[in-house]
Amino acid sequence: MSSAAAEALIAYLRSLRSDTAIAGQHRFGVRPAGEHLGIAIPVLRTLARPHRRDHALALALWASGIQDARLLATFVADPPQLTSSQADRWVRDTDNWALADSLAFLVDRTPFAAAQAHAWSARRAEFVKRTAFAVMAGMAVHRKELPDAVFLDFLPVITREATDERNFVRKAVNWALRQIGKRNPRLHRAALAEAARIARLDSSAARWIAADALRELRARESSSPPSPAQPRIQLRDTPTQVGRALRRAAV
Structure with a gap:
């Protein structure tokens, strides 16, 4: 059938x-x-x-x-x-940001999402690593039931990978940091502190990640609690719409 x-x-x-x-x-x-x-x-x-x-x-x-x-x-x-082994096979097949992000929004709804995000973040392959941080971003928006500890555990991983200069990776690292910081006031404070640590790293990627995250998170400090924006990035019908999505959040 x-x-x-x-x-x-x-x-x-x-x-x-x-x-x-x-x-x-x-x-x-x-x-x-x-x-x-x-x-x-x-x-x-x-x-x-x-x-x-x-x-x-x-x-x-x-x-x-x-x-x-x-x-x-x-x-x-x-x-x-979806099993973790199936997800692992699929992520190894992934060779572009659109598929990485779409796969991430499937994986972020699974019981093994956090474990896979940690595991994939340590891999070298560009779009495996991209998927890891897209999973973190998606979890921050979609998984309302999860405790803060899950997201606090992601912050050192974000800092560890913040020196990756590859565009599709650094944008995803930044995306994860921003979405975690928009989840609630406690995580907002933690993400701001992590961004400040990232800013001190000797890396152009890290400086960009930190500056962009600090700009957005500080702009939200007056709202309580910060409300997470939907991170879904789509290939839309016109190049202009695609360009807007790419420039802002994902790529």
């Missing part, structure tokens, strides 16, 4: 292929090694709705190796059925 559904969905995805959209996504750093169709995220989300929680379908879509099918897989997959 899921195999047939996957084949039908993949055939439909291929019918939507757009060279113009692919070129636009390339300009913003989405350059998967495999087949790429350029389908907008809102279209993929609409396609996913009738298939929510069909985990077997998600596995089949991911196995296709097609960027757009893999994005669709992250929307269809059932977090309770």
Whole structure:
């Protein structure tokens, strides 16, 4: 059933292929090694709705190796059925920020999210590390039930990786720090203190991460509690919208 559904969905995805959209996504750093169709995220989300929680379908879509099918897989997959070993295989396949972030927003709803974020943050691969910090950012917004200790434990990891000069990593490190700081007043104070420590590191990436985080978190000091902004970064229909999303939060 899921195999047939996957084949039908993949055939439909291929019918939507757009060279113009692919070129636009390339300009913003989405350059998967495999087949790429350029389908907008809102279209993929609409396609996913009738298939929510069909985990077997998600596995089949991911196995296709097609960027757009893999994005669709992250929307269809059932977090309770996703295992840490499956997530680890998927993150090793990930080679661009769009897929990294979409996978992160799936993983951040799992019981092993924090453990995977810690583990992936220590890996060298650019988009594995990117996913780690996107998971932290997503957890700060989506996991209302978690204690502050989970996020306090992320702060030394953020500092440890703040000297990574790769753009897709440093932006994700910054993103995680800002989202943690916007979760509640206690974490806001902790994130400000961590940003001050990061600012003292001898690294241009660290200085940028700290300055950007301090700017945003200090601007929110007058509001109590700081309200977290939705971190979801999407490939939208126009290059202008994509550019705005990229410039601000994720890439």
